Amino acid sequence: xxxxxSLEKMNFxxxxxxxxxxxSGLMYHFVIEVEEGSQLKQYEAKVWVKPGGSSRKLEEFxxxxxxxxxxxxxVKTEEICHNxxxxxxxxxxxxxxxxxxxxxxxxxxxxxxxxxxxxxxxxQGSNSLSSYELREIVSAEAQLKxxxxxxxxxxxxxxxxxxxxxxxxxxxxxxxxxxxxxxxxE
Numbered sequence: 001x002x003x004x005x006s007l008e009k010m011n012f013x014x015x016x017x018x019x020x021x022x023x024s025g026l027m028y029h030f031v032i033e034v035e036e037g038s039q040l041k042q043y044e045a046k047v048w049v050k051p052g053g054s055s056r057k058l059e060e061f062x063x064x065x066x067x068x069x070x071x072x073x074x075v076k077t078e079e080i081c082h083n084x085x086x087x088x089x090x091x092x093x094x095x096x097x098x099x100x101x102x103x104x105x106x107x108x109x110x111x112x113x114x115x116x117x118x119x120x121x122x123x124q125g126s127n128s129l130s131s132y133e134l135r136e137i138v139s140a141e142a143q144l145k146x147x148x149x150x151x152x153x154x155x156x157x158x159x160x161x162x163x164x165x166x167x168x169x170x171x172x173x174x175x176x177x178x179x180x181x182x183x184x185x186e
Contacts, residue, residue, distance in 0.1 A: 010034040016042060017110070025051045027059070101152060106137040114140075114151040114178070118168035121180040122157070130160035138165065148173045154186070 013033040021027040030045045046060040104111055115137050122132045138154040149172045157164050168183040 010036055013040060019105075019108070023048070025049050101141040101143045101150075104140050104142045104151075106140050108140075110149075110172070111137060111140045111142075111151065111153070114170040114172065115153055115155055115168075117178045118153060118155060118166070118170050118180050118183050119157065121168075122166065122183050126159075128159060133158045135163065155183075 011034060013035055016031040016033055018028060018030045021029065026049045028047045028049065030047065031042055032045060033040055033042050035041075041063065044060070044062050045058065048057045048059050050056075115134055119132050119134050126132065134155060135158050136156040138156055140154075141152045143150045151168075151170045151172070153168045153170060155166045155168060157166060165186040166183045167186050169181040171179045171181060173179070
């Protein structure tokens with residue numbers, strides 16, 4: 001069955017996540033949810049927009065196996081695993097992800113959510129009457145690792161009149177659950 005025939009049998013539901021990569025033009029990495037019959041399924045799509053926005057091309061369209069994707073974390077994937085100068089590892093027959101941590105945008109919703117979990121953990125461990133307030137996510141790095149996304153965050157917080165910076169490691173499992181491995185005062 002052709003891709004066109006497959007697409008015609010799908011009803012778009014929502015965009016789950018998206019990030020863009022600057023190439024010769026822009027490469028958009030989407031995870032979308034579609035209805036196929038009575039089931040909701042997720043697909044990864046790569047759309048290349050030529051410089052100047054004159055045309056668009058669907059570069060890749062594949063089913064997501066239900067696990068975390070690079071778009072969930074902001075970790076950028078590459079089409080070719082042997083891209084010179086970037087250490088990549090094969091994670092399935094269809095996708096590759098970088099080895100090691102990558103800087104991710106602090107404004108990304110998944111990073112914001114990771115920071116919220118770190119703040120909750122700080123609050124639970126505190127005996128102060130003042131609550132922790134997230135002032136800024138100073139930096140964020142992410143890595144896909146053994147079925148989870150690992151976020152290393154530097155957070156600027158405020159508690160009462162005192163400002164503090166914390167380094168935190170937050171994990172998101174494939175099932176969507178979160179755990180904070182540590183949050184240490186910097």
